[in-house]
Amino acid sequence: MGLKLSILDQSPIFAGESAEEALRHSLQLAQLAEELGYNRFWVSEHHDTEHVAGSSPEVLLAYLLAHTKHIRLGSGGVMLQHYSPYKVAENFNVLAALAPGRIDLGVGRAPGGLPRSTRALQRGVAEAQDLLEKLKELQLILDHNLPEDHPLHGLRAAPLPAVPAPVFVLGTSVGSAEIAAELGYPYVFSQFINTDQEVARQAFTVYKERFNPVRSEAPTPILAVAVIVADTDEEAQELASHQKLVKIHLASGRTITVASIEHANEFGNQTNESFTIEEKVPELVKGSKETVRRKLLELQEQYEVEEIIVTTPIKIFDKRINSFKLLKEAFAEVAEKR
Known part of the structure; x- marks a missing residue:
């Protein structure tokens, strides 16, 4: 099966850079991803840190939508534990109405920041819900289908777009895979966070075996990995040595x-x-075009996924751009030979 390639950008602020520069880089990468034919481009959510500029994916996505034409954009992901499912549904319904068929709603359950930021985001919240409960309510609101016995029955998350944003579950454990399977969502295992291959294998196995086909007929397993591509294996190793x-x-x-x-x-x-x-030292997929292509195809076969989302933590922006270009070239060259 073919391999789809996508990008997760965390809007990193490296030494000597400003937040403004980091966000400009995110825009440049989104436009580059569209130009090169990547499948989708996602942005992350982090709080109370001087190392990452992306604290509000919904706001950043609106800006990226206005400066791109057709690539799918999404959150990788919204930290739903902090928020009202209703407000998340409203935010993504606005985005989906602005760009029908182009918005993904990736949801994670990590805190996305320090305990202090978690307290700030959840301050004044009286009603506690776990992620599974919140996801169920979020989907009912997105579908405009709250049952009559629900306390919010009749509620509208206006606007009601013709094509609501599909929900993806992001995780690093078997527990998140179980949630994705029960609700019938696409599942993204973030191996750049949890590099334990056995946990990844178990998570994908559980997801596929327990998948409930309520929203689609078949499971959609996706792998997210850190990738560094350079002109040579030696240069990629040097770039990775700083991680x-x-x-x-x-x-x-x-x-x-x-x-x-x-x-x-x-x-x-x-x-x-x-x-x-x-x-x-983190486990990265690194090397020349040929090396990285081989390693990604091995991961595809190992986990039986049709899509890999890559994040590229190179501190030099020009090198980061080059890495994404080389990655697409690597797979384009294979396609041309077939």
Whole structure:
């Protein structure tokens, strides 16, 4: 089967750059993705950090829609735990009405920031719902189909677009795969966050075996990975050598991936829990066009996915652009030979 390639952009603010520059880079990458023929372009949600500019994917998506023509755009993802499903539905109904058939609503359950930002986002929220409950309510609102016994029956998330945004579940665990399967949603496993291949394998297996065909006939498994492509394997290795993966392990059992050692310490201090910090070299798909193409095709076969979403954490913007160009060239060259 063919392999679809998409991009997740986190609007990173690297040393010496401003937030304005980071967001301009996101626009340039979206336009480049459209020009090169990538399948979709998603933006992320992060809070209370000086390392990432994208705190509001809905706002950024509206801007990207206005400056692109046909590529699918979406959230990778909205952190639904913080928000009213009704407001999320309204936001994405506006986007879907502005650009019918071009908007994806990716939903995640990570905090997207420090405990302090979670408290700020959820301040004053009296009614607690878990992600599964919120997703069910979100879909009922998007479908304009709240049952008569629902306390919000009759509610409209105006405008009601002709083509509502499809929902995707993003995750790094078997638990998120179970949710996606039960609700019949496409499922994205973020291997650039959780590099444990056994967990990824289990998550995709559970998703496929338990998939409930209420919204589509077949499951849609998608893999998200970090990719660095350069002119040579040696150059890609050099670009990758600057990357670090930092995880904080909390006494309560949670493990959170963060941007830096400093961020990890701040996160731990705000939880008032004991914690340990782990720093290691991340597992990246890296190399020349030929090397990366081979590795991605191996991942496609290993997990039986038809789409891979790539994030490229290269600090030099021109090199990041080149990586996306080389990646598309790698697969275009194969298609030409067939």
